[in-house]
Amino acid sequence: MNTCGLYLHIPFCRQKCFYCDFVSYAGRSEWMKPYVEALRKEITLRGGLLSDGEDPRTVSTVYFGGGTPTALPAEALAGLISLIRESFIMDEDAEITVEANPGTVNSSYLSLLREAGANRLSFGVQSFDDRLLKNIGRIHTAKQAHYALDWAGEAGFDNISIDLMYGLPGQSLDDLKASVEEAMAVKPRLSHISVYGLTIEDGTPFQQMQCAGRFTGELSLPDEDEAGDMYDYLTEELPRRGYARYEISNYALPGRESRHNLSYWQDVPYLGMGAGAHSYGPWDVGGEYGCRFSGTGKLEPYILGQDEVRYDLLSREESMEEFCFLALRTAAGISRRRFREKYSVELEEIFGEVIEPLVKKELLISDAEGVRLTRHGMQYGNVVFREFLLT
Numbered sequence: 001m002n003t004c005g006l007y008l009h010i011p012f013c014r015q016k017c018f019y020c021d022f023v024s025y026a027g028r029s030e031w032m033k034p035y036v037e038a039l040r041k042e043i044t045l046r047g048g049l050l051s052d053g054e055d056p057r058t059v060s061t062v063y064f065g066g067g068t069p070t071a072l073p074a075e076a077l078a079g080l081i082s083l084i085r086e087s088f089i090m091d092e093d094a095e096i097t098v099e100a101n102p103g104t105v106n107s108s109y110l111s112l113l114r115e116a117g118a119n120r121l122s123f124g125v126q127s128f129d130d131r132l133l134k135n136i137g138r139i140h141t142a143k144q145a146h147y148a149l150d151w152a153g154e155a156g157f158d159n160i161s162i163d164l165m166y167g168l169p170g171q172s173l174d175d176l177k178a179s180v181e182e183a184m185a186v187k188p189r190l191s192h193i194s195v196y197g198l199t200i201e202d203g204t205p206f207q208q209m210q211c212a213g214r215f216t217g218e219l220s221l222p223d224e225d226e227a228g229d230m231y232d233y234l235t236e237e238l239p240r241r242g243y244a245r246y247e248i249s250n251y252a253l254p255g256r257e258s259r260h261n262l263s264y265w266q267d268v269p270y271l272g273m274g275a276g277a278h279s280y281g282p283w284d285v286g287g288e289y290g291c292r293f294s295g296t297g298k299l300e301p302y303i304l305g306q307d308e309v310r311y312d313l314l315s316r317e318e319s320m321e322e323f324c325f326l327a328l329r330t331a332a333g334i335s336r337r338r339f340r341e342k343y344s345v346e347l348e349e350i351f352g353e354v355i356e357p358l359v360k361k362e363l364l365i366s367d368a369e370g371v372r373l374t375r376h377g378m379q380y381g382n383v384v385f386r387e388f389l390l391t
């Protein structure tokens with residue numbers, strides 16, 4: 001039987017971080033209960049359709065993302081995990097990840113999640129520097145992050161990831177190094193690290209601050225060279241400490257790659273549930289190359305079951321583009337064999353003219369197995385991905 005992943009979107013946060021443009025709402029706790037009820041209905045419905053339909057699939061990974069899943073009461077999250085287990089055909093060793101904000105959990109919260117079957121945690125730590133955490137509007141402190149990591153280990157989680165950010169207002173290379181050192185001090189607890197450079201997104205408080213010229217003095221943003229130095233430091237230091245870079249932004253100890261996130265890049269279907277969650281695969285409307293669909297992300301229509309869902313059927317060309325630039329995000333890159341099996345044509349026949357010049361510019365490596373980004377190419381991934389557009 002084929003497999004798939006599940007993504008559950010929990011769109012609540014205690015407060016909005018200054019850089020965030022995700023679908024998430026702060027100060028809407030009165031919507032949590034009806035939201036969980038609506039999500040339970042969707043899980044039951046989709047579980048039935050997927051398990052009993054023409055193309056039944058086992059679930060190999062489940063990912064609770066947000067927002068802040070741990071903004072919900074632990075019992076609500078545990079109840080959702082149980083319902084997923086009842087409603088879908090689960091792989092015995094399914095990876096079940098919960099994104100967590102260190103400022104929203106305690107020891108008993110994490111123990112309850114573990115007992116419910118969650119086996120992976122992803123903490124949005126971002127930095128171990130309270131000054132920087134405050135600068136970006138996070139609700140937690142470095143001390144809370146340390147406690148959360150300790151409690152997670154004590155609760156029995158042995159697969160724990162943290163996010164770290166660089167390029168933050170007021171951050172120097174030395175500040176970043178200090179955060180990495182703190183992470184390394186808890187290395188026995190950490191199997192995975194994701195790193196993200198700050199980008200100023202439209203509609204965020206940071207965009208307003210930028211327009212108002214407020215990134216000065218103690219809030220100065222690192223310039224391009226400084227941000228580049230931070231990037232270089234992370235890409236060299238984390239592998240040196242044993243965390244192999246398996247995707248542009250992700251590093252893991254051997255065997256501890258995020259199976260769920262890898263499935264996004266390896267063309268595995270996934271079903272998103274909850275307001276604004278995205279899905280990809282042959283679901284519902286089919287299409288030879290599958291479709292992508294998602295709702296609006298608005299809470300009320302989702303809760304009332306009146307959300308508008310937008311479906312995009314993928315053409316062969318669009319499917320080939322996505323196959324390539326998603327696979328290129330990973331260290332393994334595009335597999336010639338998998339491309340041939342899916343499209344009955346050689347990779348070179350479609351993208352040969354694109355690949356050759358990028359190899360000459362030392363952005364890509366091409367060999368018998370496939371095509372992948374060089375280290376330099378990983379830094380300029382978007383430049384490479386653009387070249388793979390056919391439409």
Ligand code: SF4
Pocket residue numbers: 012013014015016017020021022024066067068101124
């Ligand atoms: S906790 Fe995450 S989702 Fe919530 S506002 Fe901050 S960055 Fe956005």
